[in-house]
Amino acid sequence: MAQSLLEGTKLRLVYExxxxxxxxxxxxxxxxxxxxxxxxxxxxxxxxxxxxVLCNDTLKKVERNDSAEILA
Known part of the structure; x- marks a missing residue:
């Protein structure tokens, strides 16, 4: 069975x-x-x-982007 190994995480903020x-x-x-x-x-x-709070623009969306390696 394949497994995944979490390699990294990024936080993305989207503003209006x-x-x-x-x-x-x-x-x-x-x-x-x-x-x-x-x-x-x-x-x-x-x-x-x-x-x-440090930005003048309105926060519209917060995203978490994970990357993983799939191991066989």
Missing amino acids: AGMDDNGDLILRAKTFSNVKKEATTDQLFQAAKAIS
């Missing part, structure tokens, strides 16, 4: 940066690498909220 000339929402993202693999969802959300 205004509207373009057509009235469409402009989104900007910032990705933080080298996040502790053991971090819980609540811990990552709290970190995202703390970081977003």
Whole structure:
């Protein structure tokens, strides 16, 4: 049976940066690498909220991106 080995975690914050000339929402993202693999969802959300306070744009979405190696 195959197994997966968690190699890394990234935290991605997506912000609303205004509207373009057509009235469409402009989104900007910032990705933080080298996040502790053991971090819980609540811990990552709290970190995202703390970081977003330093930004003028509105936080729209928080993403956790894990990468894993699949072993046979």
